[in-house]
Structure formats: C-alpha cells, structure tokens
Amino acid sequence: MKIFTTSLLAATLSALLASGAAIANQGYATYTFPIKADTTLNKSNKEESVMSQSYWREVTGAELRKGIDLNTTAKSALVLLSLKGSQADQKVIDTDQLQLISRNGRYVDSKKVSQESLAQTGLFARSVAITAKHHEIDNDLTLRSNQAFNDDDRFIVTVKESSSPYQLKLRAPTQNITDDQDVLATFSFTEGKSQIIDRSTLSDPQYKAQLVAPDGAITDLIVESANEQLQVKSPALSTVLSPVHGLYEVQVTMDAKVDGKQVLRNAKVAVAMKNTTAQLVNTRFETSDTLRAIVSYEAIVPSRFEARAVLYGTNHQGKLVPVAEAHAAHDVNSGKQMLILPFNEEIVNAAGVKAPYEVGMVRLFDQGQLALLDTSDSRVSSVDEIQNNRPTWR
Amino acid sequence: MKLTLTTLFKSTKRLALGLSLLCLSGVASANYGVAFVHGTGSQNNAEDNYWTRSFISSVMSGAPNSNRYVVVNCDFEKNMWDAAATGCLASQLTQFIQSQNISQMYVITHSHGGNMMRWVMSNPTTDSRFPNIINKIVNVTALAPSSGGTALADAAIAGNVFESAVGWLLGYKSDAVKQQQRSWMSYYNNNNLLGTAGRPALPKPFKSVVGTDVESAVWDSDSYCGGYQNQVALEFTQNWLDSCSDGFLECSSQSAAGYVWFRDKDRMSGREPLSHQQSRRQCFGLDTQLRNDI
Numbered sequence: 172m173k174i175f176t177t178s179l180l181a182a183t184l185s186a187l188l189a190s191g192a193a194i195a196n197q198g199y200a201t202y203t204f205p206i207k208a209d210t211t212l213n214k215s216n217k218e219e220s221v222m223s224q225s226y227w228r229e230v231t232g233a234e235l236r237k238g239i240d241l242n243t244t245a246k247s248a249l250v251l252l253s254l255k256g257s258q259a260d261q262k263v264i265d266t267d268q269l270q271l272i273s274r275n276g277r278y279v280d281s282k283k284v285s286q287e288s289l290a291q292t293g294l295f296a297r298s299v300a301i302t303a304k305h306h307e308i309d310n311d312l313t314l315r316s317n318q319a320f321n322d323d324d325r326f327i328v329t330v331k332e333s334s335s336p337y338q339l340k341l342r343a344p345t346q347n348i349t350d351d352q353d354v355l356a357t358f359s360f361t362e363g364k365s366q367i368i369d370r371s372t373l374s375d376p377q378y379k380a381q382l383v384a385p386d387g388a389i390t391d392l393i394v395e396s397a398n399e400q401l402q403v404k405s406p407a408l409s410t411v412l413s414p415v416h417g418l419y420e421v422q423v424t425m426d427a428k429v430d431g432k433q434v435l436r437n438a439k440v441a442v443a444m445k446n447t448t449a450q451l452v453n454t455r456f457e458t459s460d461t462l463r464a465i466v467s468y469e470a471i472v473p474s475r476f477e478a479r480a481v482l483y484g485t486n487h488q489g490k491l492v493p494v495a496e497a498h499a500a501h502d503v504n505s506g507k508q509m510l511i512l513p514f515n516e517e518i519v520n521a522a523g524v525k526a527p528y529e530v531g532m533v534r535l536f537d538q539g540q541l542a543l544l545d546t547s548d549s550r551v552s553s554v555d556e557i558q559n560n561r562p563t564w565r
Numbered sequence: 566m567k568l569t570l571t572t573l574f575k576s577t578k579r580l581a582l583g584l585s586l587l588c589l590s591g592v593a594s595a596n597y598g599v600a601f602v603h604g605t606g607s608q609n610n611a612e613d614n615y616w617t618r619s620f621i622s623s624v625m626s627g628a629p630n631s632n633r634y635v636v637v638n639c640d641f642e643k644n645m646w647d648a649a650a651t652g653c654l655a656s657q658l659t660q661f662i663q664s665q666n667i668s669q670m671y672v673i674t675h676s677h678g679g680n681m682m683r684w685v686m687s688n689p690t691t692d693s694r695f696p697n698i699i700n701k702i703v704n705v706t707a708l709a710p711s712s713g714g715t716a717l718a719d720a721a722i723a724g725n726v727f728e729s730a731v732g733w734l735l736g737y738k739s740d741a742v743k744q745q746q747r748s749w750m751s752y753y754n755n756n757n758l759l760g761t762a763g764r765p766a767l768p769k770p771f772k773s774v775v776g777t778d779v780e781s782a783v784w785d786s787d788s789y790c791g792g793y794q795n796q797v798a799l800e801f802t803q804n805w806l807d808s809c810s811d812g813f814l815e816c817s818s819q820s821a822a823g824y825v826w827f828r829d830k831d832r833m834s835g836r837e838p839l840s841h842q843q844s845r846r847q848c849f850g851l852d853t854q855l856r857n858d859i
Contacts, residue, residue: 221748251720
C-alpha cells in the first residue's frame, strides 16, 4: 500500500514537474535549483567560535558620577555608554558632561559621538561613544559623567580593546543543540589569538556562564574544568523555544588578574534549540523515469515539514560532483509521512553529468519551528536506501 | 485534394508565422522592472526617506521604461521570516510583477535588505509566492549587504538588553539588530540561507558592492555626501570593526554571500570609498554604475 501510494504520488508529481522547476501551492511545494560542481558543502553541525577583546557591564548613575574604572589593558580603547531604562524614559546622555580621566587624575582629550549621531547608524539608541583622542594616552582610564543622573539609573558600559593581547575564546561545537548534548560550549583565555593562558597563573579568576533564551529568560550554567579549557554544561530545560522565536545565546564572563592587572571579558555565541517533532526513517532514490529522492519520516505532531537533499552526478572525469538541490514541503498530521524531491531534468542535463547518480545531505526541517530536526550525511545510489534507525539529530 | 493540401500547407505556414509573431510580440512585451529593497527599519516611504528620489530617478534613467520600478516599504525590524518582513516583501514584489506584467526583475538591495532577498531565494517552499518571484529575478545587486552580520550589532545587544519581564530596555526594539549579530548570521547562513561559503549558491545571481572605508574630514566636500553627521558616527563605529569596513559592516561580511561585483574604490569617481550611508545615495557615481548595469 505504501509503495502504491508512493508511485501514485510520484507519477502525479512527475506530470506536474514537466512544466517547470517549481511547484507551489498551499499544501505541497517543491523547488529545485542547480549547484556548481566545485561547491564544497558544509555539514549542518558546523562549529562556531568567537574571539572577544571586549566586555560589557552594568553600572549605576551613582557609580558613573563618581567615576568607573574602565579596566583597560591597552591603549585606544573604545567605550560605548548606553542608558538602560524603559522605552518611555526620555533621558539623553549628554556627551559634554562625559569625561575620560587618566591615572594621574588629568582629563584626557577625547573624541565623542553624541546620542543623535550614533542613532544615525540605525543600531544604537540612547547610546553615546567616547575614546581618547590621542592613542598614546595611558591605558588606565576612568569614565565619569557630571550629568545629574539618579543614583539608581542603570547603564551598560561596553569597552572594546582592539589592541589588547587578552582575548576570550568561546567555541560552540555545533549551533544546533541536540537533546543528548552534554557540553554546550568551551572557552579559554588567550594571549594573542591562540596562546592559551595557564589558569594557574591567574589571580582570583572568576567565570560565569549563562544561557539567555529568546524571551530573555536567563539560566545559570555549570562550568567545569577540562584540561586547558573550561566547559559549559548543557542545562535541563523544562521548555524549549524553537528558532522561530529566535536563538539562544551562551554568554560567558571572565574576570581575572594577569600580572596584577584586572582583565574583564565577555563573549557570546548563538545556538538553536528545538522540540523533536519528526525524524527521518529512510531515503530512497529512484532513477527509472525522472530522478527523485523519496524521503520517509515519522511525524510526532502535525506541522509543515520540509526535506532537502543534494543530487550528485558523474562528471567527465568520472568523479561524483554536486548537481542540484531539491526542496519539498507539505502540511501533515502525525504518523509515517514521505516527501518526494524531484530533480529537474533540465538542470541535470545542463550540468553535463551522467549516471551513476547519488543523493545525499538529506535534511528534515520543521517549518513551523524553523528548525533543523534530522540529517543524514550518507549517500544513496539508485539501488540503495538510507536507513535512519538512529537519527543524527534528535 | 492537391488544392486542399496546398491550402493546408499555406494555412500551416500562416499559423507558423502567426505563432512566430506571437512569440516575438511576447519577447517585445517582456517587461523589465526594477525593485528597490531597503535595509533595517520600518519604512512607509522608502523612496524619499531611505533611497531619495534623485538616486532612484538617476538609476532608473538606464532602464527600458524608467517608470517601471517598485520601492518596497516593509517592516525590516522584524525577523526575516515574519509576515511583516519577507511576507510583506513577497506581497509587494508579487503585486509589482502582476500589475506590471513583469517578466524580468532586477533587484537592488541595501544592507539587511540583502538578507531579506536571500531569505526569499533560499526558502522557496515556505511561501507559495516565493517561487514565482525567484523565477522572475534576473539579478540581485546587494549594496553593502550584511551577509555575515556586524560586530556593532553584537555591541548594541550587549548586556541582556532584552529582559523578559519588560521587553527591550536598550537600543532599538528590533529583532533585526539581534539577527545581524555575527554568530546569529552564522547560524542562519548555515541553516536557512544560501549563498555563503560551504553552502549551495542562490538560485539567481547575488552580487555585492563593498564599501571599504569612511572619510569624514570637515574640509573634504566628499564627506558631506549622504550627510556629514552620519560620516562622523560611522568613522567612530569603524574603529569597532576590522580595518576594511564601511563604518557599519566589515568587508568580509559584505562579501560573505554571492560574489563581489566591485569594491567602492575600484569604480567610484576619485577612488572615493562608500560609507554605509553613502552606498544608498547618489555619491561618487554609484547611481551611474547601477544605471549602466540595469
């Protein structure tokens, strides 16, 4: 019965596809487009790493009036000061009242960008910027405002030190978090881009890791030592917000003394979490009439699911090269389902490839969640079938 | 019988001729249109407020029909997949295609508008209007696209400025700014968007114009193109970025998707750089380059 249904649907789709590369209606939609033969395709579980030479921290109006130590470790630091308050708050930070003061208590000649000018970038509102005009200025700077802020007014100070040797490296092994993933991220403190600083040489090091959800909810994360690096452990979350709501951020803060000098750093990396709503069962590749992949999967809940796959063909040198990618999506209820991905004949002919063909890089998405649910990196030829007894992504 | 065959032959010739003329008239009536897609922000009059009429008029003077264009006005503060963002974009492009019978569409985007167009071209099965739009596109010229995100967005969002109890506390109330953080764009590029390294190419050409520097000298008249205050702000924010940037985006971000058509100094008059503000203005011959290309 399953085979009959597959053939019937395949025949119907073949007839429809004769007129073009795309079929789209309210329910079933497919699209095929060419891929250059020399394209090297990444796997979806690619790692992401960031290097930070900056930090941010919250300060109050009282602290700002008194003067805050910027804890700079190098010359030419850039400082952003942003007012943290409700949108109804009409306060304006006055750059004329803002000063940088050197270690010996002298005012430092500064370049400033007003709130109005900075807003022109389209990114910053209620923020001003300040930096020393002459970059040979001593690096121990204090930021002070003479403006009449309330004691409990809140600000975010962000300091960027492009010429500092101290960097916080944060690495997520994958941005698609799996249910059984133990480590969300690792981080280390480096001098230069790669020289990891031995933690035993640091005075009073403090580390903090948090997970910030798309709705702003914050979860403290456990940090453990792992050789030279520190590991951020995955939390047990009662609810997960899928990527359609935005991404999670793993944020790490480090505060330590290096050779008696206080060094502050923050870093953040985005990751996605999702609810498992379906998983791949198998993929078949039919070449009898037109080339098409038939992706079977098990849907746990109703949603709109999409399968994507890459067709490989044999070039003149006898090498398998990518030829086309096909997408197919439909709205379904729970249960066993399948999606047929037709590879447009014109695209295949234009690529100048011939048999044998293979299909690979099969991915299953839940469009309702905007989430990648499952992948298979195995290749299947016309006589094979990919079995996904144990999905890569769950 | 002979007469009948001759008649049939003549009729067939006439039919063939007729069909040929019909096809030719179809070609002749192929309508070439241009769409202007703005960047981050919610627009209701992007023609005046984002692009300026003089810029659009200059660009369109190179088109077969200088009136056949659409200036998109959508809410690009929203997430790329939001109905108010690419949903709105699809509506306005579809309306343009249908009302003007557009058969070939040249798209010009600026900044985050490039990501919006990439969303449409990368996710054709998510919206039934997307495939027809993709099929009509002949080219997307992305002026300073934020394909790889920007460190400025990272800074703008620093410090948990979104708090669940009260919403946004700092900066613009904008999902778009969040999305243009570098590691966020890395996620979208690897999962939802096509055209970056290690990913399949986009179904249609996506070529970028890269801004490489910002000049804001008081004595230099070039610094006033696009507004002097903007240049001052961008020169500061440029320090937040790598040495090659337009004050808002690093060159690597602008070059991350598709291919680079040209870098500003290679084609602008006087080898002037284009700041992020100037890459949507009539500065240093940018409009002429676009005019000649469409």
